[in-house]
Amino acid sequence: MDHFYSDLHFDLPDKRPFVACNMVMSLDGKVTRGGVLQPGSLGSAFDLHTMRVIRSHFDAVLAGGSTVRQHPFYLGVPPELEHARCEKGLAFQPLSVVLTGSGRLDPGAPLFQDSPRPPVIITSAEGAANLPEEIKNRAVVEVLEQSSPDAICALLWQKHQVRRLLVEGGPSTNFQFMQSRLLDEIFITLAPRLVGLRTDLTLAMGDDILPWPQDTELVSVHRQGSELFLRYRFRWE
Ligand SMILES: NC(=O)c1ccc[n+]([C@@H]2O[C@H](COP(=O)([O-])OP(=O)(O)OC[C@H]3O[C@@H](n4cnc5c(N)ncnc54)[C@H](OP(=O)(O)O)[C@@H]3O)[C@@H](O)[C@H]2O)c1
Numbered sequence: 001m002d003h004f005y006s007d008l009h010f011d012l013p014d015k016r017p018f019v020a021c022n023m024v025m026s027l028d029g030k031v032t033r034g035g036v037l038q039p040g041s042l043g044s045a046f047d048l049h050t051m052r053v054i055r056s057h058f059d060a061v062l063a064g065g066s067t068v069r070q071h072p073f074y075l076g077v078p079p080e081l082e083h084a085r086c087e088k089g090l091a092f093q094p095l096s097v098v099l100t101g102s103g104r105l106d107p108g109a110p111l112f113q114d115s116p117r118p119p120v121i122i123t124s125a126e127g128a129a130n131l132p133e134e135i136k137n138r139a140v141v142e143v144l145e146q147s148s149p150d151a152i153c154a155l156l157w158q159k160h161q162v163r164r165l166l167v168e169g170g171p172s173t174n175f176q177f178m179q180s181r182l183l184d185e186i187f188i189t190l191a192p193r194l195v196g197l198r199t200d201l202t203l204a205m206g207d208d209i210l211p212w213p214q215d216t217e218l219v220s221v222h223r224q225g226s227e228l229f230l231r232y233r234f235r236w237e
Pocket of ligand 1: 022023024025030031032035036037042063064065066067068070099100101102103104122123124147148149168169170171172173174176201205
């Protein structure tokens with residue numbers, strides 16, 4: 001059966017990647033439960049499938065170091081979605097992109113041991129120096145002096161031909177792309193769960209109030225059981 005996100009169309013900018021974010025959130029606005037996100041702790045199996053369907057439309061999927069340390073897997077699609085990607089002219093798997101300042105990543109992680117394409121690690125000179133040799137041999141290490149979202153997008157556009165970039169968190173990574181007015185769309189799964197714990201994280205977290213987009217449009221709403229699948233489009237000045 002076709003998924004409601006099987007056929008997605010995006011307005012691609014001329015000079016930078018189109019950027020979207022996808023997150024699952026509880027009814028009380030939390031994206032972690034007890035400080036982590038485990039499979040099933042917020043979203044359903046259908047939400048997990050939806051995450052993969054959304055990935056299938058993107059050239060690259062990016063996550064921050066903390067998320068990758070918790071979920072050290074390739075940010076890819078299952079084999080049954082590869083064909084549809086190739087038919088659309090995309091590579092069989094999206095590129096996995098990891099942001100790390102510290103270089104604190106595990107070389108034994110499946111992301112480095114069992115990946116369909118070498119992941120790209122965007123880091124500082126210090127982070128690159130800290131990366132284990134095994135990771136350097138299995139990944140493409142990109143050093144940015146200022147790893148702002150603008151610089152990250154420029155690098156991915158120029159060196160890796162990324163035209164559609166999916167940001168999959170966590171909240172501090174999402175925040176930066178929103179603050180830089182680079183987020184074009186957001187996919188949110190509203191999961192029928194309550195978390196409550198004060199220290200759990202929300203969808204975007206940083207040290208400033210975020211700018212408001214000039215326009216925020218609700219593009220679509222889908223319901224599956226008691227979960228809602230929301231898609232919003234932002235227009236920045
Ligand atoms: N509900 C959901 O859909 C969802 C989705 C994703 C994640 N999560 C959860 O979110 C939590 C993690 O979120 P978080 O906000 O704490 O962390 P995060 O955004 O996953 O990672 C933050 C880390 O990413 C690296 N980083 C971020 N921006 C960078 C930049 N511009 N340049 C270089 N490195 C950069 C740094 O890594 P280093 O520390 O290595 O320097 C930083 O400490 C986890 O519990 C995860 O399970 C939930």
